[in-house]
Amino acid sequence: MHPFFQELKQGSQALGLNLSDEALGLLLKYQDALVLWNKAYNLTAIRDPKEMLVKHLLDSLSILKDLPAGRLLDIGTGGGMPGMIIALCQPERQCVLLDSNGKKIRFLKQFIADLKLKNVIAVQTRVENEDSIRELGQFDVITSRAFASLLDFVDASKPYMHEKTIIAAMKGLVPQDEIEQLQVEFSCKVIELAVPRLDEQRHLLLLERI
Template sequence: MHPFFPELKQGSQQLGLELSEEALNLLLKYQDALALWNKAYNLTAIRDPKEMLVKHLLDSLSILNDLPAGRLLDIGTGGGMPGMIIALCQPDRQCVLLDSNGKKIRFLKQFIADLKLKNVIAVQTRVENEDMIQELGQFDVITSRAFASLTDFITASTPYMNASSVIASMKGLVPTDEIELHKNQFSCKIIELKVPRLDEQRHLLLLKQI
């Protein structure tokens, strides 16, 4: 058994998730691969695996119960948060992980190949690349943990949206002013998240076009 298995299982249960043993083991394989690659390629500022468990795995898992169904795009996925974590827990959901950073996408492609994952692809591109927008098409759910500005995230997401798409933005504090700025275009549902062993505010914003 992986040394972090009990901790991850307990943390996921505290989030109201009933993940299979297989899903929990896949998540820990992902974290081990991320920690290994991180030594050479600097994929994430967090180096301590125990901290990764909380700030990457549990933090990303905290949105799982509130995500709408459907094909998912993770913009600015970095090392794969939250997109890879969603893909590992929901094998029936098609996920596309998008980032302009070559090292990070190489890591994700290698991990996808090693585990022969069928429901997720990693794409190196700039989000505004017209050809890629055409090629990838539209998504039901668009996530990101990377954007400081909600406005920037909305701008990046819009070309990939259909009429019923949901933007799922992971935030620390609620960006009240930005939500107000877009209230004529988007309705916004704010969900407060409680991440086990993380003493920081976390929120999920679900935005739908009006």
């Protein structure tokens, strides 16, 4: 058994998730691959696997219960957070992981190939690339953990949205000023998250066109 198996199981249960042993195993394979590739490719600033478990895996898992259904786009996925983690836990959901960083996308493509994952693809492109916008089409849910500005994230998402698309933005503190600037066009539901063993504020913002 993986040394972090019980820790991940307990952490996911504390988040109200009932993940199968298979899903937990896949998440730990992903973390092991991230640790390995990180040595050469610098995919994440977090080096310690125990810290990764909390700040990457559990942090990403914390949005799972509140995430709307449907085809998902993860903009600025980096090493795959939260998109890859969502894809591993929800094999019925189609996920596209998008990033302009070649090293990070190479890692994700290799991991997808090694595990023969059918519900997720990784695409190296800039979010505003018009060919990519045409090829990838529209999504039901658009996530990001990477955008500093909520306004920038919403702008980047717009070409990939249909009328009912929900933007699911992961944030630390609630950016109240930005939410107010968006309220002419979007309603925003703020969900407070509690990530086990993480003593920092976390929120999920669900934005929908009015």
